[in-house]
Amino acid sequence: MIERDIVKLFESRKSxxxxxxxxxxxxxxxxxxxxxxxxxxxxxxxxxxxxYETLNTDFVDYLKTAAGVTPPEYPLVLNIISECLSQEEKRTIKEVIQDYFAYELGTxxxxxxxHKRIFYGMFFGLIILVILLWHMQSQSEEPFELFFIFFYFIGDTFCxxxxLTGHDLRRDRRLAGRLASIKVVFSESYEKPDYTDSDVSKLYSEIEKDVKETYQKEE
Structure with a gap:
């Protein structure tokens, strides 16, 4: 039997x-x-x-997982496939999905x-510590070392x-925004979607309108 380095083989696999x-x-x-x-x-x-309906947690997990792997620049369309939903149930599902992810976005x-407040606090704290350290260069070593420890701690948290944290927050913010803007459609069987340029333009216009409405509500 030919001896193979199976670990390297796994490491070289491409997705x-x-x-x-x-x-x-x-x-x-x-x-x-x-x-x-x-x-x-x-x-x-x-x-x-x-x-006062809310979403099934398994459904939410599926939706977040599926949406999370798609590139953030693409809008989302959720195609719910079922033969047994009434028009009232479809209407409720649409509304609850919209409301649920609007709450998620708010969170x-x-x-x-x-985190922004913490960020600005650390930023100004670093500036103050730098000024204090500069003024204390000629002072005794003990308080200087104490301020240096504070500087290291705040600087490490700031970086x-x-x-890391800032990147994760931006990723979560984008995903929450996409899910809050998701368009829900229903079908009785699965067919690969075939969007025309007109469909794409319409979807983008609807999303843009929805987002602008959130600005107006905030004002």
């Missing part, structure tokens, strides 16, 4: 992720997420009551604002925010 995403999700600049359900309860939680926005 061709761009090709797979293009093949599975992307059509003419739109990311379509197919979702096959057996009934209303697959989407709407059985614990919720009428007029992300609050977290983003909290972590810029390169």
């Amino acid at each position: 061709h992720i761009d090709y797979r995403l293009e093949k599975d999700y992307i059509r003419n600049g739109i990311a379509t997420l197919p979702c096959n359900i057996s009934g209303y309860d697959d989407v709407i939680s059985t614990y919720s009551v009428k007029n 992300v926005e609050k977290e983003e604002k909290r 972590d925010y810029i390169f």
Whole structure:
């Protein structure tokens, strides 16, 4: 038997992720997420009551996972595939999905604002510490070392925010914004989407209109 380095073989494997995403999700600049359900309860939680519906957690996990792997520059269309939904159930599903992810977006926005306050606090704290360290160069070593420790701690946290936490927040913000803008369609069987240029323009116009409306509501 020929001896092989199986570890190196695994390490050299390629995923061709761009090709797979293009093949599975992307059509003419739109990311379509197919979702096959057996009934209303697959989407709407059985614990919720009428007029206060919320989404099934398994459905949310599926949607976030599927949306998370698609490139952020593509708008999302959710194609819910089912033969047993009434018009009232379809209307409710659309509204609940929109409301649920609007709440999610609001949560992300609050977290983003909290981190921005921390960021500015660290920024000005660093400036103050630099000034104090510069003035204390000729002082005794003990307070100088204490300020240097504070400087190192704040500087490390500051860099972590810029390169790690900040990146994660921006990623979460983009995903939340895309999910809050998701367009929901229904079909009885799965067919690969074939969007025309007119369909794409219409979708982008609807998303732009929705986003502008959120600005107006904020004002």
